[in-house]
Amino acid sequence: MIQPVGAMIRFDNVSFSYGAMQGQRPVHAVQNSSLSIKKGTHVALVGRNGSGKSTIARLMNGLLLPDEGLVIVDGKRTVDEDSLYAIRKQCGMVFQNPDNQIIGTTVRDDVAFGPCNLGLPVDEVLRRVDEALDEAGLLALKDRAPHELSGGQKQKLAIASVLAMQPDCIILDEATAMLDPSSRHEIMTLMLELKKTHELTIVQITHHMEEALLADYIYVISDGGIAFEGQPSQVFEQSDRIRREGLSVPMHLDIAHLIREHTGVPFNPQEIITFEGAVNYVRHALGYYRELATSEDTVTAPTCVPSEPFAHEADQQTDVIEVHNLSYTYGTEIGAPVAALDDVSLAVRDGEVLGIVGHTGSGKSTLIQHFNGLIPSEEGTVIVLGQDLSRRKVIRGIRRHVGLLFQYPEDQLFEETVALDIAFAPKQQKRSPQEVERAVLRAAERVGITSILDRSPFELSGGQRRRVAIAGVLSAEPDILILDEPAAGLDPGGRDALFADLMTLAGEGATLVIVSHDMELMARYADRVLVLKEGQIAGVGTPEEITSSPEFLEQVYLDVPAPKRFLDQFKDDYPNLNTFSFNACDAARALIAVSVPENTAGGSHE
Amino acid sequence: MNKSLLGRSIPGDSLLHRLDARVKFIAAILLMVAILSTRDVRVMAVFVVWTIALMVISRIKLTIILRSIRPLVFIILFAFLLHVLTVDGRTIVQIGPVAITEEGLFSGSMTALRLILMVVNTSLFLTLTTTPLAIADALESLLAPLRYIRFPVHEFAMMMSIALRFVPTLIDESVKIMKAQSSRGADYDTGGPLRRMRGLVSILVPLFISSFRRADDLAVAMDARCYQGEVGRTRLYTSQLVMRDVLFLAVVVSLFVLVFVSRTLLPTVSGIMSMVF
Numbered sequence: 001m002i003q004p005v006g007a008m009i010r011f012d013n014v015s016f017s018y019g020a021m022q023g024q025r026p027v028h029a030v031q032n033s034s035l036s037i038k039k040g041t042h043v044a045l046v047g048r049n050g051s052g053k054s055t056i057a058r059l060m061n062g063l064l065l066p067d068e069g070l071v072i073v074d075g076k077r078t079v080d081e082d083s084l085y086a087i088r089k090q091c092g093m094v095f096q097n098p099d100n101q102i103i104g105t106t107v108r109d110d111v112a113f114g115p116c117n118l119g120l121p122v123d124e125v126l127r128r129v130d131e132a133l134d135e136a137g138l139l140a141l142k143d144r145a146p147h148e149l150s151g152g153q154k155q156k157l158a159i160a161s162v163l164a165m166q167p168d169c170i171i172l173d174e175a176t177a178m179l180d181p182s183s184r185h186e187i188m189t190l191m192l193e194l195k196k197t198h199e200l201t202i203v204q205i206t207h208h209m210e211e212a213l214l215a216d217y218i219y220v221i222s223d224g225g226i227a228f229e230g231q232p233s234q235v236f237e238q239s240d241r242i243r244r245e246g247l248s249v250p251m252h253l254d255i256a257h258l259i260r261e262h263t264g265v266p267f268n269p270q271e272i273i274t275f276e277g278a279v280n281y282v283r284h285a286l287g288y289y290r291e292l293a294t295s296e297d298t299v300t301a302p303t304c305v306p307s308e309p310f311a312h313e314a315d316q317q318t319d320v321i322e323v324h325n326l327s328y329t330y331g332t333e334i335g336a337p338v339a340a341l342d343d344v345s346l347a348v349r350d351g352e353v354l355g356i357v358g359h360t361g362s363g364k365s366t367l368i369q370h371f372n373g374l375i376p377s378e379e380g381t382v383i384v385l386g387q388d389l390s391r392r393k394v395i396r397g398i399r400r401h402v403g404l405l406f407q408y409p410e411d412q413l414f415e416e417t418v419a420l421d422i423a424f425a426p427k428q429q430k431r432s433p434q435e436v437e438r439a440v441l442r443a444a445e446r447v448g449i450t451s452i453l454d455r456s457p458f459e460l461s462g463g464q465r466r467r468v469a470i471a472g473v474l475s476a477e478p479d480i481l482i483l484d485e486p487a488a489g490l491d492p493g494g495r496d497a498l499f500a501d502l503m504t505l506a507g508e509g510a511t512l513v514i515v516s517h518d519m520e521l522m523a524r525y526a527d528r529v530l531v532l533k534e535g536q537i538a539g540v541g542t543p544e545e546i547t548s549s550p551e552f553l554e555q556v557y558l559d560v561p562a563p564k565r566f567l568d569q570f571k572d573d574y575p576n577l578n579t580f581s582f583n584a585c586d587a588a589r590a591l592i593a594v595s596v597p598e599n600t601a602g603g604s605h606e
Numbered sequence: 607m608n609k610s611l612l613g614r615s616i617p618g619d620s621l622l623h624r625l626d627a628r629v630k631f632i633a634a635i636l637l638m639v640a641i642l643s644t645r646d647v648r649v650m651a652v653f654v655v656w657t658i659a660l661m662v663i664s665r666i667k668l669t670i671i672l673r674s675i676r677p678l679v680f681i682i683l684f685a686f687l688l689h690v691l692t693v694d695g696r697t698i699v700q701i702g703p704v705a706i707t708e709e710g711l712f713s714g715s716m717t718a719l720r721l722i723l724m725v726v727n728t729s730l731f732l733t734l735t736t737t738p739l740a741i742a743d744a745l746e747s748l749l750a751p752l753r754y755i756r757f758p759v760h761e762f763a764m765m766m767s768i769a770l771r772f773v774p775t776l777i778d779e780s781v782k783i784m785k786a787q788s789s790r791g792a793d794y795d796t797g798g799p800l801r802r803m804r805g806l807v808s809i810l811v812p813l814f815i816s817s818f819r820r821a822d823d824l825a826v827a828m829d830a831r832c833y834q835g836e837v838g839r840t841r842l843y844t845s846q847l848v849m850r851d852v853l854f855l856a857v858v859v860s861l862f863v864l865v866f867v868s869r870t871l872l873p874t875v876s877g878i879m880s881m882v883f
Contacts, residue, residue, distance in 0.1 A: 063826055085832055093830040100823035103831075105739040105771045109842070114831040116840040125840055143617070147774040165831065374785045396793065404789040411779075412786040414811035424808065428791030458815065476791060 007072070008169050008201040009037040009060050009091070014069035016055060016224075029055040030224045032069070037217075039074075039168070042195060042202040044212040047221030048246030048491040050461045053205045054096075056221065057173045060203065061091040074168070089118065092162030096174040098154030102146040107138060107157055110146065114165040128164040135197075136160035136190065150360060152183025156190065163194065169201035170194075176208065177489050180360045180517040181559055188214065207491040209236075209250050213273065220245055233269035246493030251562035251584060252278035258588035262302040263289040279569045286573075286595040302592055304585035307524065320480055320511050321348035321371055326380035328366055328535075340366040342535040344380070348480070353503075353512045355526030355543075357519055359557040363535040364515045368482050371513070372402040385479070400429060403478035407485045409469035413457040418449065418468050421457055425476035443475035447501050463494040467501075474505075481505065482513040487521070499525055520561035523547055524582040531556050544580040563587040615737050622664040622735045626851045627744035633858040634731040640865045641723050649868050650719065656861065657723050660730050674729040675722060682721045689714030738770030743843050760836035768824070776817065783812050 016030040029052045037043045047053050058064040059071050062078035073091055076083035092114075095101045104110030111132050115125040133139045136156045146154060155175055162170055172191070176184040188211055195202050204211060212218050218235045220227045222245050228235065236242060239249045239257055249257070256278045260267055265285035272278040328341040340363045348354050348371075358364050369375040370382050373395035385401055387394040406412075415421035419440055426439040444450045447467040452460065457468050466486070473481065486502065487495035503525060506512050516522050522529050523543035530540040533556045539546055547553065550560050550568070560568070567579040567587055574594040581587040617623075622630075637653075644650050661671055675682075695709030732741060746763030753759050784794065787808045794805045 058826070061830060063829055085834070088830055088832050093827075095823065095827055095830075097820075097823060099775050100820045101827035103768065103771070103824065103828060105737065105742075105767055109739055112842050113828075113833070116842055117832040117834065119838040119840055122840060122842060122844075125842060145774070146771065147778070161831065369785070372789055374788060396791075399789060399791055402789075404786075406782060406786050409786065411816055412783055412790075412812050414808050414815075424787075424792075425790040428793070472790060 006039045007036045008039045008041075008074055009035075009203065010070075010072045011035045011056075011059070012070045012072070014059060014066045014071055016059060016064060016066050018055075028224055030059065030066075033225050034069075035219055035226060035229075037201060037203060039201055040195075040199050041216045042192075042204065042214065044215035044218045045203065045205045045221055046207055046209070046212050046218060046245075046247055047227075048207065048493060049463055049489075051221045051245075052224035053221050054173050055224070057093070057171050057203065057205050060171055061088050061093055063093075089165055090167055091169045091171060092165055092167035093171045093173060094155065094158045094162060094175040096177050098151050098158065098178060099146075101158050102154060102161075105145060106142070107133070107144050107146070107149070108142045110157060111161045111164045114161055118165065128166070132160040132164035135163060135194065150183070151179050152186055152360075155179060155183070155187055159187070159190065159194075163198075167200070169203065171203045171205070173205050174207075175204075176206065176211065182359065182517075182557060184208065184211075207247060209242075209248050209492070213250050220247070231270075233273045236273075237269045243493070246491045248492035251587075252566055254584035255563070255566055255587050255591075256281055258302050258304055258584060259285050259591065262300075262588065262592055263292075265289065275566075279566065282591065283570070283573065286591060289592070290595050302585065302588045304588065306585045306589060307583050318350040319347040320350045320385055321346075321513075322381075322383040323347070323367075323370070324381045324383075326367075326370060326377060326382060328363075328370070328375065328378055330366075339535050341370075344532075344535070344537055346530060346537065346540065348511060348513055349528075351506075351509055351511055352527045353506050353514065353525060355522030355529040356513060356515045356532060357517060357522050357529060357558060358532035358538075359517060361534075362532040362556075364532055365484060366535075367532065368404065368484060368513065368515055371480070371482055372399050372404050374404070400476055401478050402480045402482065403473035403476055404482045405470060405473055405484060405486065407488050409473075410457070410462070410465035413465060413469060413472070416456060417454055418444075418457050418460075418471075419453040421468060422453075422471045422475045424472060429476065439475045439477060440471075442477075443471040446474055446505060447471050463490055463498075466490065466494075466498065470501075478510075480511040480513065482515070484515045485517070486514065487516075487518075495521075517558070519547065519553065519558045520563075520582065523561045523564075531558070533557070543582065547580070567591070616666050616670060616734050618665055618735065620663055620665045620735070621850065621854075622660065622730060624850070625735075625854055626845055626847055627736050627740040628747055629847065629851045629855050630731040630736055631741070631744045631748060633855065634728050636858050636862045637727045637731075638724055640862045641720055641727070644720070644865050644868075646865075646868045647716075649865055650716065652861070652864070653723050654719070657726055657730075660727070664730055664735055666730075666734055671726060671729065671734070674733065675725050678721065678725055682718050685721060686714040686718040689717055738773075739767055740843075742767035742770065772820070775820075776813070779816060780809060780813050783809050 011034050014030055014033050015028070018027045018029055033056070045053050045056060055064065059066055059078070061073065062071070062084045065079055071078040073087045076087055078084065078087055102110050103113050108129055111129045112125050115128050120128070130139065133142060136159055138153065138156055138160055141149065141153065146157070149157065158175070159170070170191070176187050179187065191202060192214065194200055204215065206212055213232050213236075215232060217229070218232055219229045220235060220242070227245060228238065228241065236249050236253050239254065242249055252275045253272060256267060256272045259265070259282050263285045265288050267281045267285075272281045323344060323346045326341055326344045327339070330338045330340050344363075344367065356364050356367065366375060370377055370389070371384060373389045376392070377390055382389045384398050387398055389395060389398065413421050415424065422440045422443055423436050426436040431439070440453070441450065444453055447470050449464065449467050449471060452464060457465055460468065470486070483502070487498055490498060499521070502512060502514070514522065514526065523546070526543060528541065529543050529546045531538045531546060538556045539552065547561055547564055553560050561582055563581045563583060563586065564579055567577060567581060567590060570577055570591065571579065577594045578590050581590050641653055644653065661668070690706055690710045691704055693707055693710035693713050695707035697705045697707055698711070699706045742763050745766060746759055749757065749759045749762065788794070792805050792808055794802065
């Protein structure tokens, strides 16, 4: 076998099936794939949930061995048992779930685990522990227990633990999937810095396209094979193909594509790959278009599907949840009690979609648990559908009307079949068997899972299980549905489909309270957005009001939604520009609309 | 709120914190046996003083120490009442067929005191001042001789330490699942035993499934970090006993000896009782 110069990891016609060994019907996870990852490069593997990305990652350092073909890591074959140890030392891996990869009972011990396995002398182990923790910025937390760390800190710890083994290559297997945007950003910054200082090869499995954009090369994985590949500019140029794979195109590229389509002004894909590059192109294209358009009679809007305000049968006058001066303090064993909520007052209106956004630890989760009495109010009052929840007796009744879904709700599934699991809630309400069946069917229909009612929830994909969990709450037929980060961990296609379902529910008159740290998502879907910061309400209003000030968003540790951030760059060029757009199409339409003077009054919404 | 004391040590820098975990482990066992065996009020008094001294030395808040007794309050009460109601002797109060006797009160109080002292000593030595990892390491070191009978000492210690690492994670998880099922109308407080059992299933099944998944993930993560068992592995903590460890152990051993010496050299329990009452 000839090893191309400089290849860190190479796949030669690799196939792998799960279950082949146990005599079950094999599931082909990877089929006849070949790839080559050069030393010192940053390569992204993208693809929808269940496309086989993680299997490919585990083949890379011999955690799985190919059924056919060869995996070669820096000249060593993973099938050679003697090389395995060396390969794993050379190729470290950071996994998705922060909790399930920390082995040590303290930060220090966890980082020491790898070097100890390598049999290094104690002094060397301790030196490497300090060094790795320093680089990951965790030195101050050396003696902490893992459960005292935040999600982002845990992932940094996992990186430090790999770093202490002095690898040449780090594989990130969806390492940022369970983190909030700011932690995700921190992890990426850290990795890119480490890549530079240690000349690391980085293999990153992700469905966050903003992360893939930072890579030198992208493989798009589909059904266990490589669908297509190329530099980011080449891959994202094929935007339709990317979307067919359940992925998305980064906002600034998406807008640039729409502008090109409409104005006919070409661009060099390499130039628009950065945010600034895309802005410059659009500015240039609009200028050109402006000259062109004045000589024509009519200006048309770009051909794409604009967002439409979905029809609400909402009675925005009645409040279904009222919270007055609510405060809540967590007692801790050691140290001072933590104020999770501090004098919060709010109202949720009947039939609205209310987005609650805030950084991690802002009190979002504590707040929503007050809405169905999971946390009894200590100070202040919570009134739901006219009932004061301080009267413990009303809580059981209230829970029928208020459905609450935690993050990763699929973790609560427990029955043998999907139908039985969905039936749990109506059965608890002691409804007749016929009524239970009807409720199950109706709930399943609303999230599109009627075809899998007889299957076990444990053999479904992540997106399907998420739907089953949601149906399991809908079957109680609640008037108010509270969802904590409903799209967490889903790929872009799955996320959009889920939100479309939720918006249908809202259209039918349900009141939705959606908790998220993704301002962009909330701006797109919510009627009103409430921002929490350190247990207090920092602001509440329409998405337009909330996102109008970048300074405010920065203060509350949230990102400006990408389309708005893009449009904000054109404020000086076009003072009349309506910057409140929350998807690419609206943004492109707004830009086209203002680029031609005669048409500014026409607006972007027709 | 949902952070149990289980498996949580309180950081500190006291003598008790700095003692070698192996010494603390042995001390806890010796004292447990000694306190259980004492029949002598005066020796018991010595243990009371000793325990109070330990509490002072540990510099841990009294409320936190007392909290470690909380789970056992019912057992302690039960033991006390059992003695009070069943031991024959000189009657103080007669309520119907039940006679409360001097001897009953005495042995009930002794039993309750014994249990309290035992719990406080053990938690001061082990749960409160020693990190779970140090306990696991101490155990591995103390069990080392068992290697000769092919007992998998390293694996046992690794299992212990991983179990301890995941206690808080699993507690958090079970609280989350319980809340999620409560939101779906599950009721864990009312209803007959069958209904409650059924309720338990809705917590335990998801908890088991996620624990298996965690175990699976963790095994893969350990593999990825080149774990190959004990062979060729660096032992990070190979602590030597220092003077204070030896001295402390000497004090504990003499306390232990005192208990058994007192049985032969000092007057018997009944003798003491006649002196007290």
